[in-house]
Amino acid sequence: MASVLVRVFKEADEARVIELWTFAGLAKAWNDPKKDIARKLKVQRELFLVAELEGVIVGTVMAGYEGHRGWVNYLAVDIGQRRRGIGTALMRDAERRLRLLGCPKINLQIRRENTDVQHFTPPWASKKTPPSAWASASRKTEISSAPA
Numbered sequence: 001m002a003s004v005l006v007r008v009f010k011e012a013d014e015a016r017v018i019e020l021w022t023f024a025g026l027a028k029a030w031n032d033p034k035k036d037i038a039r040k041l042k043v044q045r046e047l048f049l050v051a052e053l054e055g056v057i058v059g060t061v062m063a064g065y066e067g068h069r070g071w072v073n074y075l076a077v078d079i080g081q082r083r084r085g086i087g088t089a090l091m092r093d094a095e096r097r098l099r100l101l102g103c104p105k106i107n108l109q110i111r112r113e114n115t116d117v118q119h120f121t122p123p124w125a126s127k128k129t130p131p132s133a134w135a136s137a138s139r140k141t142e143i144s145s146a147p148a
Contacts, residue, residue, distance in 0.1 A: 002054050004086055006093040009048040009060075011041075016057045017050065024076040026111075036062075036074075049093055051077070051086045061090040063098055063106075070098040070106035 009017065014037055021027045040048045044064055051059030058081040062074040072094055077086045091108070098106055 004058070004089055005052045006049055006089050007052060008046055009037075009041075009050050013050055013057055017060055020057060020060060020076050020078060021074065023079060026074055026076055040064075047094065047097055049090055049097075051090050053081065053086070059086045059090050061094045063094040065098055065101050065103045070095075070101075070103040072106055072108040075108065075110075 014034070017037065018027065018033045021033055027033050037048075040062055047063040047065070049061050049063075050057045058078040060074055060076050061072060063070060063072045065071075072091070075087060075090065077090075095106060
């Protein structure tokens, strides 16, 4: 398999990203993806990443850090490219970028009905899904004696 390039989202990526989110079941009636993208581009745009394979966007992740905890949303990989390490590459890069900002802990947000991503759950995350609308997998990004 060709090498995957993880890079920051560009405005020209929007149509393909929305298509990917739609096929992955992440585009919902209550979340206008165009508005979500526009909002993200105003705040920490460097934490909105895409995975590109042979010039085609095959994955996305949108992260953020508010000073206490990092948040990861919109983790998606093209259905034909899953289980090839693309989601892991996106998560590693998002975590690296969050760590550079001083982020001590990250939460990966997963909708309960998104069972494909629950199966992806990174090795550091709990395999249990909490009884809520979201599953949240947490990981500390630094070793500290104080609780996060």
